[in-house]
């Protein structure tokens with residue numbers, strides 16, 4: 001099959017980790033007889049330098065015309081003094097909004113080979129962790145009405161509409177069907193009206209997925225459960241604010257920012273795939289960055305946007321095998337392992353594919 005992929009290398013380590021990941025995609029294309037047509041576009045600091053805007057219209061148009069988007073990372077100290085609406089981060093927010101990416105999928109996977117990176121005790125994590133946080137990304141308090149009464153008061157409104165809750169709940173249940181068939185809804189329904197509304201709609205959607213078990217947790221309890229009993233979770237679905245906090249908490253259970261992928265999905269199968277980390281300016285252009293977060297983001301892209309499940313499984317298996325062989329970039333290095341650079345890590349994964 002032939003697929004169109006928009007590629008945004010971005011800033012800092014972005015171009016290095018994206019180059020390594022595109023090589024893995026090329027290897028998948030060879031092995032499984034697909035064609036990936038890449039169109040490279042600008043966003044973030046690179047776009048500010050070239051076009052004086054963090055998000056050129058051409059980038060939006062090409063992304064919309066593609067089957068999926070692969071993004072490295074945006075931003076860096078060079079653009080720290082650029083005015084707010086022209087900053088690289090503003091470009092990223094605008095891109096997510098213009099592509100209608102309302103569901104943020106953040107898997108927190110602790111690989112057996114990297115158990116030492118987890119800050120929790122061995123008896124709590126057992127043989128590893130695999131949690132998927134599904135966060136609503138374009139509604140809730142971050143996008144609600146806001147205001148300020150001078151020095152006296154300020155407010156941000158948390159509001160969710162029925163379609164907004166329905167579609168994110170449906171995303172979570174659909175993903176649970178491909179995993180452990182369990183959804184934990186996280187809200188604050190003991191206090192917030194918006195959460196009681198949210199919960200009732202999640203329960204309605206659950207009726208369409210009788211094979212999936214649904215339970216509810218208040219967000220304060222969920223934050224606690226993630227550290228005392230994280231193995232109870234399969235898919236967590238939650239709103240924008242709670243998801244922002246819980247997805248960071250869950251990802252840090254794996255201890256290694258260079259390992260974790262993410263997907264932001266819109267209606268249908270279109271999505272944007274990127275590592276959760278930033279542009280790591282401290283190690284940019286040194287061939288030191290860990291490309292695994294981006295390479296496993298590519299696996300998510302194959303699974304969720306292109307329906308290529310065997311190909312996604314093959315990439316994940318190759319990553320696991322490479323780790324089991326002892327290859328480590330600096331960020332995940334421990335004594336006795338073999339240190340490799342960005343390019344070498346990509347090559348080892350391709351050899352194992």
Ligand SMILES: NC(=O)c1ccc[n+]([C@@H]2O[C@H](COP(=O)([O-])OP(=O)(O)OC[C@H]3O[C@@H](n4cnc5c(N)ncnc54)[C@H](O)[C@@H]3O)[C@@H](O)[C@H]2O)c1
Nearest residue numbers: 073074075076077258277278279280281282283289290331
């Ligand atoms: N989605 C995005 O594009 C995104 C997300 C977060 C931050 N940022 C931007 O990135 C810039 C740097 O932000 P930061 O320093 O707070 O966070 P960061 O994630 O870039 O880096 C934090 C630390 O983790 C290390 N690190 C990150 N990714 C790594 C990798 N793949 N391999 C090895 N080490 C890695 C870095 O070297 C650094 O020490 C800022 O301009 C920020 O706004 C962008």
